Amino acid sequence: MIEFIHVEKIYSNKVKALQDVNVKIDKGEFVAVIGLSGAGKSTLIRCINRMHDITSGKLIVDGVEVNTLKGKQIRTFRKRIGMIFQSFNLVTRTSVLKNVLVSFVPDLPFWRKVTGIFSKEHKIEALTALDQVGILDKAYVRVDQLSGGQQQRVALARTLAQQPDIILADEPIASLDPVTAKQVMDDFQRINEELKISVIMNIHHVEMALQYAERIIGVRDGKIVFDGKTEAVTQEVLDYIYKGEREVQQAVEGEQAYV
Incomplete structure (x- = not known):
């Protein structure tokens, strides 16, 4: 579905954020x-949805x-x-439901954008997304009355309402306590398994990455230095x-573990 071919990203200050990524x-x-x-790490995932433009190479998603x-x-x-950020990017002074309904705004007729009136179908879809992340009961609560974990779930529900094929998550649990972080990661895992949505997550919590992801991509100085199954x-590997510290050349179950 997603393929990086000799991708490089060089910022205007000459910093090489990505180097020959395949x-x-x-x-x-x-x-x-x-x-x-x-x-x-962030540059890698943000290139996928064109938040950042690549400098050279090819980035192909479903043949595009x-x-x-x-x-x-x-x-x-x-x-x-769908894109999930560490900062949630929610409108805190309005309800949870209205924050999820925002995902439909780009496709609305002009009069609906102006009046803020959503169809019954859109409301059902938004409520269904909230149910999928376990906070349907918070639909009419103001966002600023929710915990950090609940707010991240609102952001996830807003993304699910788009019915995306891919979810990109940029440090989604960085500001959450361990218990709440686990709950949010459970949501990501369930969505990945039940809805078959691809999840690509940039994450600092290595133990969480190893517990939930099926594949680990290690990045150092803009280069992919590891790409393999979690059990490998x-x-x-983490030290590398x-x-x-040490470059090991070996194959894991027929796949190249170190690049």
Whole structure:
């Protein structure tokens, strides 16, 4: 579904955020991207939905070369990709339901955008999304009255209401306590397994990545230094991703573990 082919991303300050990235992610995978701060993890996932443009190479999603899209094509493409941020990006002074309904605004007729009137069908879809993340009972509560974990679930419900094929999550549990973080990760796992939605997550919590993801991509200095199944991740692998202490050349079940 997603394929990076010799992708590079160089920022205007000459910083090489991504260097010769070659990765293929199949539909329905749960992938965790790990590495030090500044390694290029966020850049990697944000290139997928064109939040960042790549400098060279090709990025292909379902046969579409993403970096060739323009204008309306980009907006249409992004409808298929949900994005979850650490900061939630919610309107805290309004209700949970209205925050989820925001996902339908781009496709509404002009008069509905102006009046803020949503159809019965849209409300049902929004309530269904809230039910999927276990906070249907909070639909008419103001967002600023919710806990951090509940707010992240609202953000996830808003994304689910789009009916995306892919969910990108940029440090979704970084500001949550351990118990709440586990609840949110449970949501991601259930959505991945039950709805077959691909999840690509940039995450600092290595133990959570190993517990929930089926595949780990390790990034260091903008390069993919590990790509393999979760069970192949050893302390030696983590030392290599985070410290670059030792490069081991080996294959894990026929797959290249170190790149």
